[in-house]
Amino acid sequence: MRKTYFHKKLLKLLPLFALLIVGLSLRSQDTVPVRDMDPYFDQARRLRNQNKIDQALETLDKAAEEAEKDEDIKGLIDCYHELAILYLKLDREKDTQFYWDRTSVLLADIAYPYGDAIHKYIEAILLFRADQSYQALFMLNEAKQLNNDRNFFNNILLTEALVYLRLEKYESAAKNLNSLVVNSDIYEKDYLSTRGYLGLAELHYKTENFEESAKNGEEALALANTNGFFSEIRQSNSLLAKVYGKLGAYEKALSNSTNLLDIQDSLFTIEKVRVEAKTADKIRDDYKTEEIARQQNTIQELKESQNRSELTAILTSAFLIIISLLAVSLYRNNQIKLKTNDLLQTKNRELQVARDGAVQAMEAKTNFLSTVSHELRTPLYAVTGLTHLLLEENPAEHQKEHLKALKFSGDYLLNFINDILHINKIDANKLEPLHMEFNLKKVINEVMDSLQQSAKENKTKLILDYDSEIPNHLMSDPLKLSQVFMNLIGNAIKFTRGGIVEVICKLKEKNGEDVTLYFEVKDNGIGISKEKQQSIFDGFEQGSIQINREYGGTGLGLTIVKSLLGLFESKIELRSNLGEGSSFSFEIDMKSKEELEDEIAFEITKGEYDFKGLHILVVEDNKINQVITKKMLNKKEISCDIAGSGEEAVALAKENEYDAILMDIHMPGISGEEATIQIRKFNQTTPIIALTAISLDDSVESFYAAGCNDVVTKPFKPEIFYQKIGENIFDKKVRTSLS
Known part of the structure; x- marks a missing residue:
């Protein structure tokens, strides 16, 4: 019978106590390798979704x-x-509670944010099953704050x-379910889409929109x-039988009822339920039996220790006289300790109050910066947009200098705002590195290509020394790595x-799938003095006031680099x-995936698009921004209609056909998100590009869930603005024709 982690630790502690008595200490030199558990979890997840519960258990x-x-x-x-979730699938809440309690004990002694998130997620499901819906929503929100794993986030949405x-909050439910239908989950994409369609079918059935319910039910069944x-096949047939009955399509209702009976007779049999119950009982009972055996072993070891203690007692009695003489001294010391403990408790309470105040201050700072970001980006859009338009209208030479200075100032202010928000987000622990497959050489080349123009202006040559031994397929976070290289x-x-x-870029070490890569960015520029090298990574540091005035910048680039590398446990x-x-x-340190073959992906070559003759709907409540956007479109011979509110945008989209819709998100009345949701009910094809003045990292998921095809943050560079329009209109048509 195997010994668990707890039992082994208890055995290790007994000799340690003995060594402490004689004043010795030991340090363990052994390191235990940690095996990769992902294959087990992937297999269990697949079996669970296919309703093969006994095999998943x-x-x-194992x-x-x-x-x-x-x-x-x-x-x-x-x-x-995972066992607790499986027992929920079997509607055995008591067994779920049993394993949930086991993890509570383990989580109390370890810092594990992902484990804490799943723990709260399971607690939310138990609350939901106990008809405590609002408490369940609160717990789901708590879980969401602890982890940003995509698969976990999608299951939270479900x-x-x-x-x-x-709770009959159908609009909120529809938003989540529509997001699941178009999810890009790498583990459960089809399963989550099935559940999304099934949820929408149930929602439309409750709201008596039976035709839409039948449509989504058929998608789920397919x-x-x-x-x-198999469980979803049964639910889909059951729901469709009811829906077609309401629609009077009795032949289809009979067909689904027959399918329901067939699958129940062939798959959901008494024998299957008996096997699942037997397997579930065996695994749970084996664990309990082993736990009892471990307790008995512990009792036996304590008894043996007691026998050894009898000899120790004889020696101990010799010290009783000395101990009695020390009793008075110990009593006085205890009184001093009591007073010290009272003082420490008081200080701890004061520290707790100070900590709470610091947390509130951090939250206030985060909210303040988010609000300031939006308020500054909106007028910045007017500044940069008007400057671009004036430069395009062939100004006089003496005006060009002033306009270029104005454009530089606007770009500088925007970069400054973005840097401060990025630092704030890292300080608030809202960033965690992703774990996805990518090509490192491609990422670095893209960064260097984007900086070639700056290098040419400084007459500086860019050189890449890339080790050919580095695997083509690596697992890490390419976005944060590109941010590091962009700054350096x-x-x-x-x-x-x-x-x-x-x-x-060099391959330093490779052991199986584990690789260690060495990176270096070096130059022969002005250099950094020895006294400034210690503070150069602090915020707003640039070596000296003279350097800041000559070269510009905020001094936040290296601070961002240091913080991002900290997420990778690198210095x-x-x-x-x-x-x-x-x-x-x-x-x-990264993981390599050498077994993956290089894919030759179809890419549309970036270039100039022929915008002439396009007709676009611009949704924008700010009058100045309306004028700027319209003029920028007219420069490319694009005609447009203007909608000053979300309600007007929905009405115009129903009455007219547009090549694309530019949708402002924050507007009075219904928001851009809500307007997009309403448009998608009758128009699934027209590209919708969200224009927003908020930070792109904060709400991109909700934009795509509402039905947007792309997002552009204001203020934007004109070339990016035109490129996004071209990609979403012309590139989409090319890909559709190839599919």
């Missing part, structure tokens, strides 16, 4: 055994959570939708049949004029001599 039992063997506490927590359906989601290479170019900036190293140049280096 056995898979997770995973738990591996986790115990490796003393992998996080892996064991994940196993117990559970929220079920709660909203019970996906369920394709993927073998951009800084090197800015402080190097007429020189060389070299980017070095940046600096070597520099004044007047000779600088070198910034760091290492990052």
Whole structure:
């Protein structure tokens, strides 16, 4: 019978107590390798969705055994959570509560945000099943704050939708379910889409929109049949039988009823339920039996320890006289300790109050910066847009200089706002690195290509030294890595004029799928003095006031780099001599995926689009912004209609055909998101591009869930504005014709 992590720890503690008595200490030199648990969880998830519960239980039992063997506490927590979810699938809440309690004990002694998030997610489901819907929504929101894993977020959306359906909050439920229908989950894409269609069918049935209910029910049934989601096949047939009965389509209702009986007779049999129950009982009872055995072993060891203690008691009696003489001294010491403890408790309460105040201050700062961001971006759109239009209208030479200065100031202010918001987001612990497959060389080349113009202006040559031994397919966060290189290479170019900036990428170590990569960005620019190298990574630091005035910038680039690398558990190293140049280096651990073949993806070559003759709807409540956007479109011979509110946009979209819709998000009346949702009810094809003055990282999921095809943050560069319009109108048509 296997010993668990707890039992092994108890055995290790007994000799440790003995060593403490004689004043010795030991340090363990052994390291235990942690096995990859993902294959078990992937298999269990697939079996669960196909309603093969007994096989899923056995898979997770093996995973738990591996986790115990490796003393992998996080892996064991994940196993117990998955078991708890499976028992929910069997409607055995008591067994779910049993495993939930086990993870509560483990989570109390370890910092594991993902485990805490799943823990709250399961608690929310238990609350929902106990008819405590509002408490369930609160707990789901708590879980959402702890982790941003895409699969976890999608399952949160599904559970929220079920709660909203019970509370008859149909608009909120529809928003979540529509998002699930078009999800891009890498683990459960088809399953979540099936549940999304099934939820929409139930929603429309409750609101007596039976035709829409039948349409979504058929979509759910088709996906369920394709993927073998037997529970969803049964639910879809059951619901469609009722819907077609309401529509008077009795032949279809009879067909679905027959299908329902067939699947119940063939798959949901008494024998299957008996096997699942037997497997579930065995796994749970085996765990309880082993727990009892562990307790008995512990009792036996304590008895043996008691026998050894009898000999110790004889020796101990010799010390009783000495102990009695020390009793008075100990009593006095205890009184002092009591007073000290009271003082410490008082200080702890004061620290708790101070901590709460600091948290509130951080939240206030975050909210303040978010509000200021929106309020500053809106007038900045007018400044940059009007400047661009004036420069396009062939101004006089003496006006060009002033307009270019105005454009530079607007761009500088926008970059400054973005840097401050990025630092704020990292400080608030709202960023976690993603884990996705990407090509590193492509990411670095794209960054260098985007900075070539700046290098040419400084007459600086960009060189890439890329190790050919680096695997083509790596697993990490390409977006945050590109931000790191963008800041480091951009800084090197800015402080190097007429020189060389070299980017070095080397494979330092490779062990199976684990790789360690070394990166270095070096230049022969102005360099950094020794006294400034310690503070150069602090916010708003640029070496000196003279450097700031000559080269510009906010001094936040290296602060962002240091914070982003901290998310990868990496540190940046600096070597520099004044007047000779600088070198910034760091290492990052990644996973390689060598078995993946290089894909030759179809790409549309970026170039000039022929916009002439296009007709676009512009939805914008700000009068100045209306004028700027209209003039920018007219420059490309694009005609447009203007809608000053969300209600007007919906009405115009019903009456006219447009090549695209530019949708402002924040408007009085109904918002841009709500207007998009209403338009998508009768128009699924016209591209809708969201124009928003908020930070793109904050709400992009809700925009896409509402039905937007793309998002552009105001103020935007004109070339990006035109490129987005071209991609969503012309590139979409090309891809559609190829599919």
